[in-house]
Amino acid sequence: MAGPAAPAVRSPLLGYALFAAAIAVVWGIEAYAIPWTDPYFTGIVIRIGMSLLAVMGLALVLGFTGQFSLGHAGFMAVGAYGTAMVVIHTGIHPMVGVFLGGLAAAFAGLLVGLPTLRLTGDYLAVVTLGFNGIILVFIQNTPFLGGAAGLTGLPVVTNFGWTFTWVLLGALFIRNLLNSSHGRVFAAVRDNEIALRSLGVDTTRAKVIAFVVGAFWAGVAGGLLSLYRASIFPSQFQFERSIDILAMVVLGGTGSLSGPLIAAAALTALPELLRPIADYRMIIYSLLLIVTMIVRPQGLLGGKELIDLFRRRPAAPKASGGKAA
Amino acid sequence: MILFLQQLINGLSLGAIYALIALGYTMVYGTLQLINFAHGEVYMMGAFAALYLAKWLGVDQNPSVPGVIVVAVGAMAFCAVLGMTIERVAYRPLRKMSRLNMLITAIGVSLLLQNIGLLAFGALQSFPSLLPEAKWELTAGLVLRSQDVQIFTTTVALMLALHHIVERTQIGRAMRAVSHSRDTAALMGIPVDRVVSFTFAIGSVLAGAAALLIALDKHKIEPTMGSAYGLKAFVAAVLGGIGSIPGAVAGGLLLGLAETMVSGYIASTWRDAIAFILLIGILLYKPSGLFGKHTVEKV
Numbered sequence: 001m002a003g004p005a006a007p008a009v010r011s012p013l014l015g016y017a018l019f020a021a022a023i024a025v026v027w028g029i030e031a032y033a034i035p036w037t038d039p040y041f042t043g044i045v046i047r048i049g050m051s052l053l054a055v056m057g058l059a060l061v062l063g064f065t066g067q068f069s070l071g072h073a074g075f076m077a078v079g080a081y082g083t084a085m086v087v088i089h090t091g092i093h094p095m096v097g098v099f100l101g102g103l104a105a106a107f108a109g110l111l112v113g114l115p116t117l118r119l120t121g122d123y124l125a126v127v128t129l130g131f132n133g134i135i136l137v138f139i140q141n142t143p144f145l146g147g148a149a150g151l152t153g154l155p156v157v158t159n160f161g162w163t164f165t166w167v168l169l170g171a172l173f174i175r176n177l178l179n180s181s182h183g184r185v186f187a188a189v190r191d192n193e194i195a196l197r198s199l200g201v202d203t204t205r206a207k208v209i210a211f212v213v214g215a216f217w218a219g220v221a222g223g224l225l226s227l228y229r230a231s232i233f234p235s236q237f238q239f240e241r242s243i244d245i246l247a248m249v250v251l252g253g254t255g256s257l258s259g260p261l262i263a264a265a266a267l268t269a270l271p272e273l274l275r276p277i278a279d280y281r282m283i284i285y286s287l288l289l290i291v292t293m294i295v296r297p298q299g300l301l302g303g304k305e306l307i308d309l310f311r312r313r314p315a316a317p318k319a320s321g322g323k324a325a
Numbered sequence: 326m327i328l329f330l331q332q333l334i335n336g337l338s339l340g341a342i343y344a345l346i347a348l349g350y351t352m353v354y355g356t357l358q359l360i361n362f363a364h365g366e367v368y369m370m371g372a373f374a375a376l377y378l379a380k381w382l383g384v385d386q387n388p389s390v391p392g393v394i395v396v397a398v399g400a401m402a403f404c405a406v407l408g409m410t411i412e413r414v415a416y417r418p419l420r421k422m423s424r425l426n427m428l429i430t431a432i433g434v435s436l437l438l439q440n441i442g443l444l445a446f447g448a449l450q451s452f453p454s455l456l457p458e459a460k461w462e463l464t465a466g467l468v469l470r471s472q473d474v475q476i477f478t479t480t481v482a483l484m485l486a487l488h489h490i491v492e493r494t495q496i497g498r499a500m501r502a503v504s505h506s507r508d509t510a511a512l513m514g515i516p517v518d519r520v521v522s523f524t525f526a527i528g529s530v531l532a533g534a535a536a537l538l539i540a541l542d543k544h545k546i547e548p549t550m551g552s553a554y555g556l557k558a559f560v561a562a563v564l565g566g567i568g569s570i571p572g573a574v575a576g577g578l579l580l581g582l583a584e585t586m587v588s589g590y591i592a593s594t595w596r597d598a599i600a601f602i603l604l605i606g607i608l609l610y611k612p613s614g615l616f617g618k619h620t621v622e623k624v
Contacts, residue, residue: 062425066425068425068428115605115608115609116608119608119612122360122424122428123608123612125360125428126360126559126560126563126604126608127604127605127608129556130560130600130601130604130605131601131605133556133597133598133600133601134598134601134602137594137595137597137598138598140594141592141594141595239552239556243432243436246429246432247429250429254425279444280444282436282440282443283437283440283441283444285436286433286434286435286436286437286440287433287437289429289430289432289433289436290415290430290433290434290437293419293426293427293429293430293433294415294418294419294430297419297422297423297426
């Protein structure tokens with residue numbers, strides 16, 4: 001599998017200018033286009049934004065580092081309830097609350113990841129699945145967190161502008177991480193962990209870093225969700241939600257960032273378009289998963305980025321492509 | 326003391342069910358190194374197969390022991406065919422690819438079957454009493470139900486049969502060889518595909534038996550029962566050491582006892598957490614599980 005795309009050599013300033021321009025465009029849309037847009041449509045777009053954040057975290061953990069996490073919704077729950085607690089009990093700006101919620105999720109990721117990522121194999125899948133279960137039982141049994149009835153009376157702050165500001169920040173952060181030496185180590189862990197260990201690289205540390213970063217962005221997605229409809233419920237973070245996020249990453253393609261993001265947008269919007277045949281939605285969805293794995297196991301853009309499709313062949317990345325002849 | 330003994334009976338009864346399902350997970354993992362997420366759904370389908378078979382044959386109207394045996398054999402056969410079909414259609418084409426792909430396909434099959442169940446069977450359905458039920462008060466407050474006896478005896482009988490098949494027959498020896506090393510087994514002329522298929526059949530038969538036992542005990546079945554019991558049974562398999570047959574039995578009983586003790590002595594709302602707390606605990610101290618062998622990765 002090819003590694004992350006090598007960046008074209010260019011001034012970092014240009015990149016940051018582009019990023020600033022993108023932020024400006026997001027807030028321009030928020031100020032001038034959103035007031036005239038159907039709220040139903042805006043709602044779908046905001047939900048797509050949250051899926052994007054959750055998915056980019058898992059794309060890093062699963063797609064680039066090859067660690068199978070089945071409890072991403074658990075980290076979303078930590079972020080959501082962390083944000084809610086901060087926002088309710090302090091007068092701090094809600095977006096700082098979202099950041100702190102993300103940190104809480106990252107800390108949870110550290111607690112889960114440290115003991116588990118020492119092991120190879122499917123243990124992480126089992127433990128993260130268990131973590132997802134425990135965190136929900138814990139929330140349901142804690143009156144302080146609203147119990148099974150959920151937490152209500154939260155401020156409504158999440159809008160298009162904030163959601164996509166976070167999405168852009170997340171995409172920039174993860175892209176830069178993947179293009180750093182860390183990113184090379186992540187890809188090597190996925191492709192051959194034993195070889196990497198024999199070179200003296202601390203693979204556990206690399207896996208924990210990827211896992212904690214992935215948990216952080218899931219936590220941010222959860223935090224935004226908690227400030228979106230004024231209430232959160234444990235049932236929003238069940239195992240099925242983890243599977244949704246997993247499906248987006250896998251269908252989009254492991255080892256790709258843009259592929260899963262496209263899949264996240266499509267699979268979040270799809271249920272809305274499929275309303276008339278809502279009963280069959282999950283059946284279509286699961287068949288899609290099975291057929292994709294059999295027919296196109298690498299997913300939509302496995303190991304590639306969207307931009308690679310538009311590049312001319314000679315300019316194709318070769319920096320870390322394992323099989324480059 | 327009475328409370329403890331009562332929870333012991335309840336726990337062993339629940340644990341026996343977990344053990345029967347866990348065996349299917351552990352045997353498939355032993356041969357393919359695959360967490361077969363669809364196994365819980367095979368169990369669920371077994372319960373509904375038993376229900377419709379009982380209605381079709383009229384066993385629910387006039388229950389009889391031969392009738393129940395026919396229903397049991399029918400449900401178990403249905404599960405065997407379903408398990409083998411899943412393996413043939415969804416897993417075999419992917420056997421050469423990375424394990425991640427097969428794992429995701431397994432999740433897909435699980436979702437597919439569960440949603441077919443929701444569409445076809447609706448939500449909760451009640452399951453008729455097919456056998457006479459009785460309660461015996463052993464001492465004051467300590468109750469043994471006939472369903473518990475059914476579960477114990479059936480489970481022990483099935484375990485003995487399984488032990489015989491795995492340890493004493495030709496196909497059992499082939500199963501052990503394949504789980505030891507699939508490539509070597511193939512070189513020795515063992516028909517690996519047929520053995521894998523047989524492993525799925527055996528695991529699914531046990532799941533079908535567990536489904537009928539639980540349906541006769543609780544009298545209600547629903548399309549989501551597969552994910553609830555399946556997940557716990559899988560945890561039981563990991564507790565005992567995934568890939569190990571005695572481990573699955575020990576893990577199932579341990580988990581069943583732990584759950585009933587927690588709901589008896591702490592609070593029933595924390596019952597669902599204990600499985601995962603045990604799981605994380607065992608992975609911290611003995612990742613290979615109670616009976617698992619520690620394996621070193623070789624290049």
